Amino acid sequence: MAKGLRETLQVIERHKSTNPQYSELLDILGEILILREEHRDKITKSLFPIDEAHIEAKLQGGLPLIDFSSARIDLEEPKRFFLSLLEIGKKRNPVETEQILKDLADGRLNYEAMVYDSFTSAGEEAGTEGADDDTIDLLKFFVEESLRPSLEFVTGLYGGRITKMGWDEGYCPVCGRMPKIGHLVDKEGKRHLFCSQCGFEWRFRRVKCPFCGNEEQQSLSYFTVEGDERYRVDVCDVCKRYIKTLDFRNAGEEAILDVEDVATLHLDMLAHEEGYN
Ligand SMILES: [Zn+2]
Ligand SMILES: [Zn+2]
Known part of the structure; x- marks a missing residue:
């Protein structure tokens, strides 16, 4: 475990004692952060097609580096992470998580569709037909988190360049x-x-x-x-x-x-x- 993560987990423990109402959520976050680091450490190349030569031009035009609406991205690795996040869900929220797994298995939920829809503001809840509101929240959270290690890898590669050129x-x-x-x-x-x-x-x-x-x-x-x-x-x-x-x-x-x-x-x-x- 990296030093940064260890310190973060200590901060979580401190928050748990001052904000006991968030203990449960903070515990889940702690578990997520440990898994996140594990997955991030395994990533060796960017999943996202990024045109290195035109990064500055793109940003100057107000466009983010990654365009989820047009690019087809290989989501196999994020999906693996998503499924391991559901294991955390299983321990904390077994009934809800079982339902999610069932819906994924019979196609009522589609991971790839949920990822793309989460990036198009209009389709907030698309791809999750039949799921009730609570399920959607947990799902949304896990879908968002599932992309974090792959995206952190990208920020590691290009973050310095972005900061240098400024972005307002x-x-x-x-x-x-x-x-x-x-x-x-x-x-x-x-x-x-x-x-x-x-x-x-x-x-x-x-x-x-x-x-x-x-x-x-x-x-x-x-x-x-x-x-x-x-x-x-x-x-x-x-x-x-x-x-x-x-x-x-x-x-x-x-x-x-x-x-x-x-x-x-x-x-x-x-x-x-x-x-x-
Ligand atoms: Zn971002
Ligand atoms: Zn405003």
Whole structure:
């Protein structure tokens, strides 16, 4: 186990004692992170066809490196990972997971279709006919995670080049997903957005909505919970969307955004209650 992972698991244990309501979820996350590392270590080449010579031109045109809608991608490896993720599901949620496995076996669910649909905003729940709502959530989570090791491999290859040339869109330059969480870094408090689909993070203007590009200060605000300034929710009153922003600069530790995303679900609930999504 790599040092980074060991430290992450320690942070998970700390969160479990301060946020016992998330123990179950954090345990699942811990298991996922161990599996993720195992799978990532086995990857030796990119699954995604990337035209190396035109990376900069593509990004300058506002296009992410990977286009899921047009490219046919060999999903055998992600599917293997998906099936091992379902093993975690089996332990935690046997009835639901058995149903997923049955639906996969008789073709009511199709892994490849779920992957492609997850990248086309309109087809959020396509490919999952017949599955009930709870099943869809667990499924969505596992489908997204199943691509993470392969995508992390790509961020490892090209992330440096992307950072160097800059990217000022609100969606991820690697995979095109919208971020759910970000954090402030450096003395000046630069904002970085984080993509939980591929693990890439990029710098983004602080007073700007990543979702609609709004830069008007009066329609951008944030709220905190019980005055804890380390955790806040940035909201935009133009598009009614929100993003969680962490500021750990005074806490003397680095924010591990995969973990914080799970440990701050109460912020998502609050944002939803306030009418943001
Ligand atoms: Zn991404
Ligand atoms: Zn907005």
